[in-house]
Amino acid sequence: MLRIARFEKVSLKRFVNDWISTFPQQSIEQAVMAYESIQLPKRATSGSAGYDIFAPVGFELPAGSKITIPTGIRAIIEDGWVLTLYPRSGLGFKFRFQLDNSVGIIDSDYAHSDNEGHIFLRMTNDNREGKGLRVPAGTAFAQGIFLPFGITIDDDAHGSRNGGFGSTSKA
Numbered sequence: 001m002l003r004i005a006r007f008e009k010v011s012l013k014r015f016v017n018d019w020i021s022t023f024p025q026q027s028i029e030q031a032v033m034a035y036e037s038i039q040l041p042k043r044a045t046s047g048s049a050g051y052d053i054f055a056p057v058g059f060e061l062p063a064g065s066k067i068t069i070p071t072g073i074r075a076i077i078e079d080g081w082v083l084t085l086y087p088r089s090g091l092g093f094k095f096r097f098q099l100d101n102s103v104g105i106i107d108s109d110y111a112h113s114d115n116e117g118h119i120f121l122r123m124t125n126d127n128r129e130g131k132g133l134r135v136p137a138g139t140a141f142a143q144g145i146f147l148p149f150g151i152t153i154d155d156d157a158h159g160s161r162n163g164g165f166g167s168t169s170k171a
Helices: 012-022 028-036 089-095
Strands: 005-009 051-054 059-061 066-070 073-077 081-087 097-099 104-106 120-125 133-135 140-148
Touching: 012 028, 012 066, 059 066, 059 120, 073 081, 081 089, 081 097, 089 097, 089 133, 120 140
Parallel strands: none
Antiparallel strands: 005 073, 051 140, 059 133, 066 120, 081 104, 081 140, 097 120
């Protein structure tokens, strides 16, 4: 196995700002408590490809509802690798729990952005039988898999990233 990355928590200041922006009804104290409960992703077994991502707080998601979750984590990744994000298989199967962007892509340069590479997950319970989803605090609800990637022979990318969604296409 190649060791090509590590997970870290974002700073407390970054997390609290992002948490309050996402959940304006929450207090700074609640954001700090959520930060203190963050678990870094880990594999469940030595044969697991995916690193489980844990809910910093519990949440309930009725069928047809969405939630945006500031995870409080970032990934420091070597060049030539990407972190791909997915829902936990069982939640996807039972509830049609899915990422709103289908597959999350965390590039190796994302951790160097002004936002510290803070990974957010926007997820939907797309269950068609009306089943609500309950995820207790500390429960694995998503997973990340590191994959190598290649580039074209004539690649000439020289830009730099500063931000998340859509930041590499901004002029």
